[in-house]
Amino acid sequence: MKQVQLILLLSVSLVLLGPILVISIDLSSFNDDVLGLIVFKAGLEDPKGKLSTWNEDDYSPCNWVGVKCDLANNRVSSLVLDGFSLSGHIDRGLLRLQFLQILSLSRNNFTGTIAPDLLSIGDLQVVDLSENNLYGPIPDGIFQQCWSLRVVSFANNNLTGKIPDSLSSCYSLAVVNFSSNQLHGELPSGMWFLRGLQSIDLSNNFLEGEIPEGIQNLIDLRELRLGSNHFTGRVPEHIGDCLLLKLVDFSDNSISGRLPESMQKLTSCTFLSLQGNSFTGGIPHWIGEMKSLEVLDLSANRFSGWIPKSIGNLDLLSRLNLSRNQITGNLPELMVNCIKLLTLDISHNHLAGHLPSWIFRMGLQSVSLSGNRFSESNYPSLTSIPVSFHGLQVLDLSSNAFFGQLPSGIGGLSSLQVLNLSTNNISGSIPMSIGELKSLYILDLSDNKLNGSIPSEVEGAISLSEMRLQKNFLGGRIPAQIEKCSELTFLNLSHNKLIGSIPSAIANLTNLQYADFSWNELSGSLPKELTNLSNLFSFNVSYNRLQGELPVGGFFNTISPLSVSGNPLLCGSVVNHSCPSVHPKPIVLNPNSSYSNSGSSLQNNHHKMMLSISVIIAIGAAIFIVIGVVVVTVLNIHARSSMLSSAAPFVFSGGEDYSGSPANDPNYGKLVMFSGDAEFVDGAHNILNKDSEIGRGGFGVVYCTVLRDGHCVAIKKLTVSTLTKSQEDFEREVKMLGKIKHQNLVALEGYYWTPSLQLLIYEYLARGSLQKLLHDDDSSKNLLSWRQRFKIILGMAKGLAYLHQMELIHYNLKSTNVFIDCSDEPKIGDFGLVRLLPMLDHCVLSSKIQSALGYMAPEFACRTVKITEKCDIYSFGILILEVVTGKRPVEYMEDDVVVLCDKVRSALDDGKVEQCVDEKLKGNFAAEEAIPVIKLGLVCASQVPSNRPDMAEVINILELIQCPSEELQ
Template identity: 30%
Template sequence: MAEQRRRRRILLLLLVILLCRVASVLPNSEVEALQAFMGGFEAGNPAFQSWDQSMLNPCTWFHVTCGQGNLVIRLDLGNQSLSGVLKPDIWKLQALQSLELYGNNITGKIPTELGRLANLQTLDLYLNKFTGGIPYELGNLSMLSNLDLSHNNLSGIIPTNGSFSRFTPISFTDNPNTFKNSSESNNSATTTSSGGRSSASSIATIAGGAAAGAAMLFAAPIVVFVWWWRRKRRDQFFDLLDEETPEVHLGQLRRFTLRELQVATDNFSPSNLLGRGGFGKVYKGRLLDGSLIAIKKLNEDRNGTGERQFLMEVEIISMAVHQNLLRLQGYCMTPTERLLVCPYMENKSLETRLRECSDSQPSLDWPTRRKIALGSARGLSYLHEGCNPKIIHRDVKAANILLDEKLEAVVGDFGLARIMDYKVSHVVTGVMGTLGHIPMEYLTAGRTSDKTDVFGYGIMLFELISGQRGFDLVGLANEENARVHDWVKKLFEEDRLQTLIDPSLQEIYEDREQGVREEVRLLVQIALLCTQESAPNRPRMSTVVTMLEGDGIAEHWDSWQRKTMVQASLKVGQHDSEAQNDSVTNLPPDIMSGPR
């Protein structure tokens, strides 16, 4: 009986692991709906730069806000130069509360499927090029409280059912072919015979025209001002007096005024946009003294979490001071804005340099890649062992390794970082990050620790060697029905690493006299040690630094190999034992019962 219970527990455990693995690769309906939505617009728009379908959920995508259960509650894509049509798939975002697409170049009809968004409270399609009628189904949105369909090319009758009755005519203005009811669509002017007009009616007509002209002359400046204000109000920044800003003390960091940062970035011009992340945009700026800076402008705070997120990131960057960690120069904080000011990284990110080569920025050579591996390891080691309490980055990947003017590695983007006490082995949090960089213990159980960063660092080494993103490596490994770790280990053991290595390094890799082949193999060994499935078996980042400096890698590799062999032999012994038990169990009843 005990043996049967043990088997059942093993089977149950295997089933749970299988379900977790399957769940980890199942498509996310929210991601699918957003990808379909994005497909309606012209490709290459920077607004969708961070919309990566490899992410576990879309909550870190720019312009996307999530609520409970990682469900999308807001899409804010106003003034983003979108061209295309609004796909009806948007209705699948059933938790959506706000859809803001104002100030774009969207054409086609307003999908009737929007009427199925039961939780929608705001629908802002102002200043686009929508055509056709206003869907009658929108009147079914009982929670809709903000509606703006003005300044489009809509036609037909404005429905009066349901929620439509709550909105003022301004919600529909400047749609020249829409009418409040059918009687307004009829031509109310009646014609008379040319000879039957009296002079009195002619005078009245002239007087009326003059009055109307005078009224229009008076009203024109007001109309122009209101139109200009409606367009500018969305992106307007305001300088605020110090007494109006929240009381916050951030040590000796410089506090910039909003006007300083506006001037430095040409009022946050799109031409100065460096990139987008899950929590905000990053702009290039130049201060009055000529120094270059990077300004991270956090997303607008709609859920009351922005200030906490801002202070967390400031605290983490402020307490972690190291040459291989992003340094914070200052901040700007107003009741409506949260901005971080950091040094400008001339060579952008490792991912950018690996994937975008030019005459001015050629492909990274092998010594530079080796230097980047060591520098980023030192930065992470300091986070884990040089800070008290220690800091877990939680999103280690090539995109978050920045490169300064000397191509030195600087670990950046602490938007997902967490502070952890040394006495605690791990913490359980919501799963955030990028698919391919997340270890199994974090993906399935939310258990994160410094070994989470070690795993991410190992995948980053594979990116550094191959020039490919972690998600792409997952795809290559899946073709062999294997994890990235197991796939690379097989290539290593079969001496087929040329399959993995960046094409730009192939020639120097094949030249045995330069010694690069052996250095690549050593770096692959370190990456394999870092990406073991068992978190306790992964080395600490300080150990990784030591191995990169040329000390101890052989010992750690041999130890891991011996441990792997022992585990394999135990599995074989367990299998033989179970097979023997099965053979005994299947003996005839008279043998099982023994002598009579």
Template identity: 45%
Template sequence: MEDHKRKATSVTLFLAMTLISLTNGDINSIQLNDDVLGLIVFKSDLHDPSSHLKSWNEDDASPCSWSYVKCNPKTSRVTELSLSGLGLTGKISRGIQKLQHLKTLSLSNNNLTGSIMSLSNNNNLQKLDLSHNNLSGTLSDDLFTNCSSLTYLSLSHNHLEGQIPSTLFRCSVLNTLNLSSNRFSGNPSFVSVFWKLERLRALDLSFNTLSGTLPLGIHSLHSLKVLQLQGNQFSGPLPSDIGLCPHLNRVDLSFNSFSGEVPVTFQRLKSLNHLDLSKNLLSGGFPVWIGDMTGLVHLDFSQNELTGALPSSIGSLRSLKVIILSGNKFSGEIPESLESCKELESVQLKGNSFVGSIPNGLFNLGLQEIDFSGNGLTGLVPRGSSRLFESLVTLDLSHNSLTGNIPSEVGMFSNLRYLNLSWNKFNTRVPPKIEFLQNLTVLDLRNCELIGLVPADICESQSLQILQLDGNSLTGSIPDGIGNCSSLKLLSLSHNNLTGPIPKSLSKLQDLEILKLEANKLSGEIPKELGGLHNLLLVNISFNRLIGRLPNGEVFQSLDKSALQGNLGICSPLLKGPCRMNVSKPIFIDPNSYGNRNNNEGRHGNRTSSGSSKYHNGMFLSVSVVVAISAVILIFLGVIIVTLLNASVRRKLAFVDNALESIFSGSSKSGRSLVAGKLVMLNSRTSRSSSSSQEFARNPESHLNKASRIGEGVFGAVYKAPLGEQGRNLAVKKLVPSPIIENLEDFDREVRILAKAKHPNLVLIKGYYWTPEMQLLVSEYIPNGNLQSKLHEKEPSTPPLSWDARYRIILGTAKGLAYLHHTCRPTTIHFNLKPSNILLDEKHNPKISDFGLSRLVTQDGNTTSNNRFQNALGYVAPELECQNLRVNEKCDVYGFGVLILELVTGRRPVEYGEDSVVILTDHVRVMLEQGNVLECIDPTMEDEYSEDEVLPVVKLALVCTSQIPSNRPTMAEIVQILQVITSPVPPHRMLDTF
């Protein structure tokens, strides 16, 4: 109430001062207060949760002593207002218009909403920064009618849309313009407006929806140093006159649909140090004249359609540090002249058709990353130099035809973290001294034709988190030393010739999540100690010679047949055949064996009579007796537990009844009144005194019964209840217990944050119900079910999803995730994306559910410490299986990529066959490399889909599921790509090299 009074007072004073300034002849005496009144009015439209603006007092004669305000010392007029990063919400009010002498206005990194008001009456403004807010709407034409002094303008990372006003050219002295990460659209005809800003030094229009062919004229920007147009929908050839901007040092045109060859005029850009043309449709050969661009430090031509061999002139780029040419169609040998680039740190040539051997000289440089995977390279792995031993962090030579020994020098790479030599033809032993790699986290030697034993000291470094040796010819037993891999999360030794028992030392691997031992010759019983590995998500021990009972751990008790079959005698109801046990001999207890041993020996003269006496006079405990005694004890404990639970339930029901007795006796005066046992509706006009709401609030558990149950997930069971307007059903999720939701204030705050997320592709949170014993989350009810039921669990009579419906689901889900990642404040990561969390309306428009719930049921929703959410096997990003990283947006991108593949193929992310496990992402990637990807498409769609749409979508999915998080696009980029695929721009060749 006080805030409303203060706001009303401020607005009144503002209007009064405006009237006085128009009628009073003594203007100067009034102007001294204009800045005070303007700032107070501006403040009245803001919410300042941290009280940063508490020094702003409307009774002060001057604002020059206020926080974040600077004045001209001579005139005492406000010249600078910098409120960046203060967590402010609200709108930019007209009070700013009173600051006639303002030169700098910075409101970036807040949560301001609404449109951008005109500042046309201020001709002194030089810097305007409104970036990283939630501003929306279009820009009016009069916004730039009086910007003759403006030199810096940034409106980036908002939700502005429409065309950019043509009046922008009036900002004639503008040198920095950043409109990136918005929704600006339009064809290239308006782009020529930018070419008129001849003093521009930096132009950033990246990540909008600008389209069409760029017109010539950029050469008029003689002072331009930075040009960033990535992440739009530009097409056609690259503007040739870019090469006529002599001062350019950074050009990024990636993630568009530019085609044709790289213009030869680019060779004139002697000052250019960063050139990124990746993820376009460029064709032709690698520019022979590239050696003329001697200033290049970063060169990225990846994911295009460039062909031919690399020219030797590439060796003239003596300042080059990063070269990325992955995902093209280059052929021939890697030029030895590349060794002349002495400053190189990263060389990425993945997914081309290079042949021949690896130049030895490259391994004498101080490289940090080498990725030559997915080519046709042959010969030996170079031994490397002392310089490389200290610098190399990532080495990926997988999917080639390399031969010979893996050099022992591999053990000397002191900083190596990622080593992948899989899918080669080495026919050698596991390299010695591998234990010396103290920083190694990933070791992938799959399908390398390795022979010999698994080294006993392979885990001496203590840092290894992924160890994959499957698909080789390793023999001998699994060494006990494997238990020293204290950080191991993935252990895969499948498809070898390993013998002997599974070592008990595996029980030391408390971080282990995936254990694959299938297709070996392992024997004996599975150590019961493995049941204590509480982080295990996946185990496969099929096709060995194992016997006996399974350990008691949850994962072992839930294994399906495919993970157990092919053994000699494992005891499981899923398997047919004998259950074999290594049963110990019966236990004999002789009462005479203690204290009378000598007498017994004298009394019985031979071993036979002695043994007979011990059998008849002693006690014999068989296995069946032990089992019977255990059963009696369990039954007794069960009776006690049931009795205690009944008493607990009675206490809970009494508490609920008492707490709910007076909920609806009157309306609350405050929307934030926190009362235990209260049904709080946030996004509904439902009367709180409606009979359905009252009945539910009095006894909620009576409505949460089996008949009303509609689903269950990792966050809890879901029911439907008539709590909506006019008795319409809403979804009620009974949340699993957690320390966060045990506090009403914390729970209320988190739910209200989630309820603010409003998007057509998100399930709307309606309210909640809280008591110490039970927490419910109320959301809109989607009656058409989820994607899981439509895709994997549909009835035979139900028609399959059409391609149009599947594409609508893909695009809508992408838009919903993009909203969570780029619009929500705070940024929300789903972390549990899978088909069962994608609800569908009658037109198959998707609505994402369960977003943000990881914050409600974990101590820290941004870490991977809680295994509850990693049960979505196949959807979890690989980096979360190898190190305890913080969850970020890239994890959702990976899960979204898997979701795309499910929709396109109709298959599950992980499928178990008779003697194999099929990982969907790997399967589709291999099929694409073999040119048979169309065989992966769901046959139930028959021929109703367009290959020009399906193929780019598949390739986008494979990019999203890249093993390296930085290679995955953002959700905003994904939405733009999906929109391009169905746009008039021909998409059939888009993303061909992903």
């Protein structure tokens, strides 16, 4: 204020004394920078107080955080506020910074559109607005005043429209980055005349058309990233004339034809990715001329023929991926010269013959040769793997024709994390040294000819998350020592010859989600302790010799009859076979004992003794029954009292008001409704009883009740063990969730708190969950049309996009957490509940929350991968496939497990994807919508998080797919 007052005072003085004095004061140099920045700050939210040093009373901003000045004129020349968590619009107050050269506002939450006169600020050389939430098109005229601009980045926003042609007038431009937006249209051909361009990144957009010729003009070009777009045509013929190119990325487009020979001149290129296109012909022999290559990815194309020997000239190569092509022959021996090679992936080709021994002498970290025709016919056996080698982390030789035995010293591969030898002809036993693989988290030896027993030494593999040994000839008992593999989430031992009982130690695998022991010769009863497996969602013991009563409680209350079929001696309600009553054996005195020889008196005594014993037994049984009845009654009374006392604030009588709580009762609850009436009809006994229960989930039980105004609500009673935050933290998080309003999200209407009971009050949707509508036995009565299904998919996308915009990751998206209202609008529920947990890590997310393995993104299995919103997008992709096909994400047949994503992907590869659409629709669907939607689902469910689109992109794609016709209802 002092500065503002001084300026006003000087202005008044100049008016009054103007005729007498001539005062020359440059007011703009005195206050423009301060005023401009203060105006800019006024329109921002600064939750972390990063701009607290910006004080309007200062005469100069040069010491403010993020601000730098030119020493020559003391004016602001640089404004760098990267990662400050700022939000709001980029205010026009910045236009006052007449000497600004660098403007960098990346990694914030700025919204709104880009101002057309943004580049008229000062003499801007660098503009970086990346990683914000800016939307709308890039203004057509923004680059008309860009004579000084050298670097511009709008990456990772929500920008739409085309790349302005005016960009071609920025002759000083060196770096352009518009990646990860929603830009469409063709490339402006004038870009190739910006001779100073050194880096172009337009990846992850919807750009289309052919890449125009003329790229040879960019003689200073170092990086060219055009991946993940819709480009067609061929690679520009003269791209090789850009001799300084170090990185070329054309991945995930629809580019076809052969590679231009001029590319061999790119001897400085270190990174070349052409994966996911339609290139044909052989891999050119001149590839060996690109001697600086460190990464070469030609995967997922249509390359054929042999791998050229010249590839052995690439002695700097560290990663080679030729997977998913039509390559034949074998690996050239000269590849042994690629001494820096760490990752080799040639999976899913037509390679055959012996496996070169040099593969395991090169210090490789990852080897994937799956889906070829390699065999052991001309090769010693797998025992030739040097067990002293310590660098190998991933070894995938699955789906080949290998035979022989596993090396006894395989434990020497101490760094191994993934071992997949499935679908081969490997025989012999599992070596005991398997337990020495301390880092191993995936072991897949399924579909082989292994025999012997599962070694107890497996307990040493303490990092195991998945163990797949199905479809072998393994015998013996399941070792109890398996409980030491405490990280196990997936265990499949089906289709073997295992005997004995299922050890109760299995119940100590608290992270276990999927267990399959079907088609063995297991006997005995199922351990009661298995009900403690709180994360279990699939447990299959069908076709064994099990007997006795099925466990009662937990997962086993809802277990499918198919999962226990083929065990005729099992009993319980699930198999519709009541268990026989168990009575104590009566005491029978031996009539031939010595007492019988003592005459009639002894015989009378003998009869009296039998009578007395019978009476004693009867009396004892009666007393035992009475005591049992009394104990059960007392426990019921105690339970009812506890429930009523914990929910006391809900018990209404007459006109009592429960808006406050007694000061002398610390356990008295706090009921808060965000709007509307807080009174219930019949009190807690009608809210939290079995008759009112409508569902159960990972966070607790859900009940339905009615407010006095007739308004139905759903009440989630949180499991106390999952909630350890304080009341203050709980209320802060819940109130934040209560503010989230969207037509595709279930509204949170209130909450209730005591230290022992926490309730969340939601809107009630009587139609039920998406899972119920798709899969219930009577779902045919409520058959969803194709138009309804498309509306549901689009609505889910909008709801999830809004959550991501609010920086909320759902983590547990599945069909049971999506509800459908009477207008066919989907509403996503259970969002934000992870914020009520005390910590967020892989253990909590994968074992406590993610109860549905079919929807779980693969990165949950890797502790080193950061969990982002991309895990939600994977689950959404599975949901798309579930809605379109009407099939569950994982279905269990009598002798097989069908994974929906794999089934649909295989159908797409075979050109039969249209057959995947739900047969209940009987062909009454729009194929021009259904097929692109299925492809979108597969893209969203990509194994690689970076390949999945953002939800904003998904919405845009769905709206483009949607047909204007409403003929199919």
